[in-house]
Amino acid sequence: MDPSTQQFQNRLRAEKSPYLLLHGGNPVDWFPWGDEAFAKAKREQKPIFLSIGYATCHWCHVMAHESFEDADIARLLNDTFVCVKVDREERPDIDSLYMAVCQMLTGSGGWPLTILMTPDKAPFFAGTYFPKTSRFGRIGMIDLIPQVRHLWAHEREKALQTAQHILETLQTYHIKSAGSPENAPQADFALLNRAGHELTERFDRKYGGFSSAPKFPSPHTLMLLLRQWKRNGHAPLLGMIEQTLQAMRRGGIYDHLGFGFHRYSTDERWLLPHFEKMLYDQALLVLAYLEVYQATKKPEYAQTAREIFTYVLRDMTDPSGGLYSAEDADSEGVEGKFYVWSVEELxxxxxxxxxxxxxxxxxxxxxxxxxxxxxxxxxxxxxxxLRQPLPNQECERFERIRQRLLETRKGRVHPLKDDKILTDWNGLMIAALAKGGQVLNEPIYTAAAERAAEFIFSTVSLPDGRLLHRYRDGEAAIAGHLDDYAFIIWGVIELYEATFEPKHLERALTLNQQVQAHFRDAAGGGYFLSANDAEPLPLRQKEGYDGAIPSGNSVMMLNLLRLARLTGHSEFETDAERLFRAFSGMAAQNPTAFAFLLTAADFALSPSHEIVIVGDIDAMETKQMLAALRAEFLPNAVILFRPANQDAPEILRLAPFIEPYQCITSKTTAYVCRNFACNLPVTELAELLKQLTAIS
Incomplete structure (x- = not known):
């Protein structure tokens, strides 16, 4: 809905978030999260009605249309509460805290998230979607609001006691679940194998995936299984991964005309999607398809990665180089209308x-x-x-039909594009683009990754180098969270290995210093979601389990291990081990919920591969060696490059341990080390390939 067509205006009209702007014309007297709202609540002694959602959330739109655009409901809300709207993608710290409250109180969660709380931000009631009127056992807003008004007027002490109990319970759970890293289990292959066994037991052998409906792509789960297959060569593991990737690629969850994946499938067959498209899904799925392409050499996986990149670079890239967040599921008020076709239309x-x-x-x-x-x-x-793979002889015909339908679809009313640029999600896509540039030998992907990274560092950062979280419409704002740092570090590490420009590795090290200074839990290990100087919330959270994206802590563990191998700084590995043990107790109870943490543990436990190439970056023999390395699936390898034609290359300042490495007989030379022991250097591609075969 276009807020400009509505007669009402509220404070959200001055915000940058597309989600908040959608509510800027509601008759609800919305406040953005901030001091003004909480000061008003304290002054008028009103509770807070907190509503959290995001621009591409279907049920958020439904609740908005039913209730927040309704003058009668708005009047009840305005009389009873101070109403606050939050875009969960702008403020993941707020969303994470109050989602934990909802899950604790109701046993489930989701968006829209509805929280009732005191003026001091202490919650006493939680839920998700509420209809306007009560139906099928679900209380409606028209009944809920008067009950809360009565409670606040006549039994306020009860509400305050409930709020205090909720916070104390949440704090106790947080401390208990975090445990002590000194007494926590260490990483071992038994835990990784148990995760693989549990996933095997859950695998849908008919349609692929690891659940019944709804089915989520969960590419980080596939990446964990691929490493287990790499380690033990158990063919059925690779079969599960391939069946899942192929079923998703053929299913309705994939946009066969414009490319890219929808959020998830509402059925078990991957046919009927929830039609929104998220930047983070594209990034993580690209990484999964690229890795399986390296492992199998099957062109279909490379083709899928290329198509996703086509979608992202065409539809989700700002002229500045930053990457947009999402596209909505709805157009003209109907979910999926943009994507579906009648027989008569064709x-x-x-x-x-x-x-x-x-x-x-x-x-x-x-x-x-x-x-x-x-x-x-x-x-x-x-x-x-597609129920079956497209026959090769029909590819040209299919492409002609695809172009015709795509051109027609361009004339339809497009879903809302959430064009805010989020640092953390950009970090994921920077990593994917940089990896794609390496694996597919496509400089255009590497260049796009570099443009996005330069945008973040030039525009969505503070002068002291600290990251901001969101950019939109000329404004960079909101202090960076752990995920912003963790995912950008991941991205620039991949950019270093794609370009061997030392500035990317240096940026990773500088951001890692910021993480240690502002997010580190010195007592319990790991890292908090918010910085030590961020806006205080009732509880400072620390998360290790994965959601739709890997947790910031899991990604930081892998970052630390890779930085340790790239620079020779062993203290990073000590930090990584302490981080793992901060969450290993919870991971032991539910290993599949910590897939990316276990992926990092696999890197730590499996034989390491440090590869140093010395030579001229533009020489054909150097390019051939790098192409050979990048063609292989080497998940536990890091690659460094030392220019042979420079007396004191910049990389030596960051990785001084490679100083002794030199060219042999003036030829590009590869040094391959495995599990802290180095082979003899080689100058011939055939010898390098032989060593890579031994690694594989």
Whole structure:
């Protein structure tokens, strides 16, 4: 909805977040999170109605239309509460805390997230979506608000005691779950193998994936399994990974016309997606497809990665180089309308022969294969998907049809694009683009990664080098969280290995210093979500489990291990071990929830591979050696490059241990070390390949 068409205005009209701006014309007297709202609540002795969501959240739009755009509900809200709106993507610290409250009180969570709390930010009630009127056992806003008003007016002490109890319980759980790193279990292969066993037990052998409906891509789970396959050569593990990636690529969860993946599948077959597209999903899925391409050499995985990059660079890249956050599921108020087709539309657009070919290929039904989730009724429209791989001889024909349908689709009303640029999600895509540049030998991807990184460091950072979290419409704001630092470090490490420009490695080390200074939990190990000088919340959280994206702590563990191997600073490995033990107790109870932490543990436990190339970066023999390295799946390797034509190259300042490494007989030379023991240097590609075979 366009806020400018509404007669109301509230304080959200001055915000930058597309989600908050969507509510800027609500009759609800919304405040953004900040001192003004809490001061008003204290002054008027009102509770806070906190609503958290994001721009591409379908049920957030539903609740907004039902309740927040309704004058009667707005009047009740304004009379009873001080109302605060938060974009969860702008403030993951606020969202994480109050989502933990909701999960503790209700056993589940999701968005929109609804929290009632005191003027001191202490929650006493939590839930997700509430309809306008009560139905099917779910209380409606029109009944809930008067009950809360009565409670606050006549039994306020009860609400305050509830709030205090919630915070004390949450604090106790937080301390207990964090445990003590000194007494926590150490990393071992038994824990990694148990995670693999549990995933194998959960694997859907018919459709792929590791759950029934709904099905999420969870690429970091696939990356963990791929490392277990690499370690033990157990073929069924690779089979599960490939079946899942192939099923997703053929399913309706993939946009076969414009490319890129939708958020998740609402059914077990990967057919009916929740249609929003998130930048982080594209980044993590690219990394999974690239790794499986390295492991199998099957071109279909490289092709999928290229197509995702096509989507991101075409539709999700700002002229400045930064990367947008998401695209909505809805257009014209209907989820999926932009993406679905009727049989009649295809017959009208294509000649008779191509139309019948496409209808059969896409398994279109006259009644449609797309149905309303709320009613289960088919809509007469179809989601494009493939039941079988596309035959090679039909690729050219398919491409002609795809272009025709894509061109037609461009004329439809497009879903909302959330064009804010988030530092953490940009970090993930920088890592993916840089890895794609290496594996696919495509300089365009590396260049895009460098542009995005330069944008973050030049525009979404403070003069002292600390990161900000969000940029939009000319404004960079909100202090960076752990994920911002962890994911950007990941991205610039990949950029170093893609370009061998020392500035990228130096930036990783500088950001790591910021993490140690402002996020480190000196007592318990690991890192807090928010900095030590950030706005205080009722609880400072520290998370290790994965959600839709890996946790900042898990990524930091892998960052520390890679930086230790790249620079020779062993203290980083000590930090990584302490971090792991901060979460290892919880990981031992539920290992699959800590997939990326275990991926980092695999790096620490498996034989390490440090590879140093010495030579001229532009020489053909150097390029051939690097191409050979990048073609292999070497998840526990780091690669350094020392220029042979410089007396004191900058890299020696960052990685002084490679100073003795020299060219032999003026030829590009590779030094391959495995598990802290080095082979003899080689100058011939055949010898390097032989050593890589031994590693593999």
């Amino acid at each position: 017959r009208a657009l294509l000649d008779a022969e191509d139309a019948e070919f496409a209808l059969t290929l896409f398994s279109f039904e006259e009644a449609g294969n797309f149905y309303e989730q709320s009613t289960g009724q088919k809509t007469g429209e179809n989601i494009i998907h």
